[in-house]
Amino acid sequence: MTAPTTGTTIEVSGLSVGFGDKIVQHDLSFTVTPGSIFAIMGGSGCGKSTVMKAMIGLLRPKAGTIHVGDEDYWAASAARRAEIGRRFGVLFQSSALWSSMSTAENVALPLRMLTRLDEASIDALVRVKLSLVGLASSGAVMPSDLSGGMRKRAGLARALALDPDILFFDEPAAGLDPITARRLDDLILEVRDGFGTTVVMVSHELPSLFGICDDGIFLDADSKTAIAHGAPQTLRDQCDHPIVHAFMTRSRLGDDQDSPGEGHDKRC
Numbered sequence: 001m002t003a004p005t006t007g008t009t010i011e012v013s014g015l016s017v018g019f020g021d022k023i024v025q026h027d028l029s030f031t032v033t034p035g036s037i038f039a040i041m042g043g044s045g046c047g048k049s050t051v052m053k054a055m056i057g058l059l060r061p062k063a064g065t066i067h068v069g070d071e072d073y074w075a076a077s078a079a080r081r082a083e084i085g086r087r088f089g090v091l092f093q094s095s096a097l098w099s100s101m102s103t104a105e106n107v108a109l110p111l112r113m114l115t116r117l118d119e120a121s122i123d124a125l126v127r128v129k130l131s132l133v134g135l136a137s138s139g140a141v142m143p144s145d146l147s148g149g150m151r152k153r154a155g156l157a158r159a160l161a162l163d164p165d166i167l168f169f170d171e172p173a174a175g176l177d178p179i180t181a182r183r184l185d186d187l188i189l190e191v192r193d194g195f196g197t198t199v200v201m202v203s204h205e206l207p208s209l210f211g212i213c214d215d216g217i218f219l220d221a222d223s224k225t226a227i228a229h230g231a232p233q234t235l236r237d238q239c240d241h242p243i244v245h246a247f248m249t250r251s252r253l254g255d256d257q258d259s260p261g262e263g264h265d266k267r268c
């Protein structure tokens with residue numbers, strides 16, 4: 001894998017997302033800087049995955065813009081958007097591996113579909129990606145015979161297949177035991193540090209958020225917008241919005257407040 005020569009900034013401005021008449025999140029503005037690990041945080045159902053879907057081209061925003069570098073992603077033609085999307089690697093919560101293909105065939109799929117490389121080159125690249133994620137000897141194994149952690153790593157190898165500038169993860173640690181989740185976190189850090197890849201990650205796993213993310217946004221389900229911006233550790237230590245504080249310290253809403261319920265209009 002070659003290190004990207006220049007990082008890509010993602011600039012989200014005035015973004016609203018939703019389904020039909022329903023607005024899930026509105027008026028979101030944030031910047032993902034090159035080489036950062038950026039967290040989209042918030043409680044269950046607040047709209048984290050929906051925001052990410054808009055960022056990776058699966059859901060057209062209701063309003064606002066998403067600039068990838070200097071290009072307005074959703075103003076671009078579908079063909080151009082697909083081209084920009086080739087700089088993205090995506091790992092879905094379920095890993096989304098094809099069950100009828102071996103692990104190696106899954107990793108080879110984007111190379112077969114989106115490049116003109118010959119079979120020998122694809123084979124060599126697949127081996128590199130699999131060894132990068134510690135699955136060098138599992139290429140022939142079918143996804144159903146991989147453990148949960150191995151499936152995530154196989155999904156990561158496939159997301160890395162085209163040497164992406166930006167990696168998107170939806171709940172990478174979901175369903176993993178703490179030790180396996182920690183290994184995956186370390187792997188994400190290695191990829192970022194080794195290749196300068198920008199990472200956008202939907203997560204509510206506190207150890208991952210504190211361990212690897214250096215910036216982020218906190219979405220609120222009630223007000224349907226962001227109530228805090230910043231690194232997870234900073235939000236934990238310095239944000240006194242009751243919802244953010246309760247989430248970041250895993251405490252009951254109101255536990256540490258002099259007057260529970262006050263301050264819900266605060267922003268950090």
Ligand SMILES: Nc1ncnc2c1ncn2[C@@H]1O[C@H](COP(=O)(O)OP(=O)(O)OP(=O)(O)O)[C@@H](O)[C@H]1O
Binds near residue numbers: 019024
């Ligand atoms: N395809 C869809 N059509 C209609 N509503 C949807 C669709 N997908 C999600 N929603 C709704 O949008 C809201 C936000 O869902 P989303 O999955 O983005 O939240 P989330 O913060 O990622 O949740 P979780 O942490 O539980 O995964 C929810 O109310 C959900 O029911």
